[in-house]
Amino acid sequence: MPTIVRTIEIIDDGKRIDRWVSDEISKESRSRLQQLIKSGNILVNGLSVKTSYRMKTGDEVCVHMPEAEPLDVTPENIPLDIVYEDSSVIVVNKPRGMVVHPAPGHMSGTLVNALLGHCHDLSGINGVMRPGIVHRIDKETSGLLMVAKTDEAHHSLAAQLKDKTTKRLYLAIVHGSLPHDEGTINAPIGRADKDRKKMAVTDKNSKQAVTHFKVLERFSKFTFVACRLETGRTHQIRVHMAFIGHPLAGDPKYGPRKTLPIQGQALHAAELGFVHPVTKKFMLFRAPLPVDMERLLEGLRENHYQ
Template sequence: MEFNTDRNTEEVENIAAAENDVGQRLDIYLAAKLEVSRSNMQKLLEEGRVFRGAKVFKANYKVKAGDVFTVMLPEPELLEIRSEAIPLDVIFEDEDVVVVNKSRGMVVHPAPGHYTGTLVNALLHHCQNLSGINNVIRPGIVHRLDKDTSGIMIVAKNDAAHISLSEQIQNKTAKRSYIAIVRGNIKEDTGTISAKIARDKNDRKKMTVVQEGGRTAVTDYEVLERFGRFTIVRCRLRTGRTHQIRVHMDYLGYPLVGDPKYSPMKVPFAIHGQALHSQELEFTHPRTGERLRFEAGLPEDMQKIITRLRNGQF
């Protein structure tokens, strides 16, 4: 199975600076407004794609009150999403849904730099049909996991299932819980982190807790085991923001072991990426109305870390 996307015209964006934008570097400001990387925005500026009238702007220009910038976005490349015979750990499947245990290191859907080898590529080979609500780039994808987060995910095989599952996630009747290994000794047995999250203005690939703006994010956590310098916790999502658990635990002062974005310090354990695993998923079946619960066992790398912690080998 193969999908194509093709747009033949360049997009034009007109961005008007507000009072609180004054003084920002233009590349940082526009990258945040258009939700692209700073390096991509710098490339657009170098190509003369950002201007006002006849004036072309450079990356280090400081935004002034009343500025209105025109940005010519290049025509997207023709994209082919191909099916690939990639092994999948399927936990459950019927005519409406597929529940899979995603491995650490697998990207969920195609994106720049990752057009092959993704979960979507594997699903297109495995399934005859996937919902089309999220267009050809993300067919069937109801919710995401970060590349280096392992664990359980649900995929919709038709639009009716997709709508039902999305609504359940939105109204919080679908339940998700994760196991994480974090740095530090969490003293409280349980707790709730309620802190708004927004994209980091200085690094568009990171999220951060903010006092103003941002999106509401709530994470409940429960300590499972303590080892002095490290703690094993179960986290339950009330909301589903990008990097939510990683950002919230770092904000609390207990970053995830191995997290390359929020805790780049070396660890005495062999793990490529953050020690975070989507362990449980509970939802109402979109056709039958039956309440279903599935669990994905911890991956081998996290099992080995926990064994070493219990044996005092750290």
């Protein structure tokens, strides 16, 4: 994309620089635009500004969108459970224990390594380490993820997540017996003060988070629930269920160490729905419970875990 220079008109007065560029120049994600502002690729009157800068009438904005970096993540021949695929998107059923994208300590064996081994036409919007990745689920969570093959598809899917129009339903086994058959948890989530690797319900540097839950089956010391995400914050279901006193089984990070025998939290992304970026038709996908969660439910029904 060539460098673009624009002069701000009165109608844009007071608008944040990242929002203005998103509305007028590029459909890149806000986080990506904020990175470009910080790196000096977006200037106001020839100078670098903060991402919170408010536009003034007459400001001259120079936007340079660098080309996507070539991918340098190693493709690997790792089997994938592909639920759906076409020229624009892939829907994958990720197994529990697989990391979504490479990061220090996990440079191989990730979903991205597997995707690159399967196909090379993934969107480059999120950079070399996260090609095609529109959203994530935790390493120890299983279930459905949508992956973009083109930048156009990535923009569309990311916008749907932002507008809260995607359907994301999770199944979970939690500690204790919920007092209500269904309900909504509306509590902001941000970094925990004492442990920056954890998230927490907090008013400090937090974002709105909304989770709707419904009880599917009750046991003496555990409950099987469905959780529908309205927002998508890091560890949202894990944090919200712990916040109301019912942490996920298998999740000592937010709950008790004494829990059910499962390698990771008993959480599965069971349904995923979105409007196809090209056909504009709503598509809904389902993934059955993994074997480990099915076995836990069978054991609970037979009172094995008392």
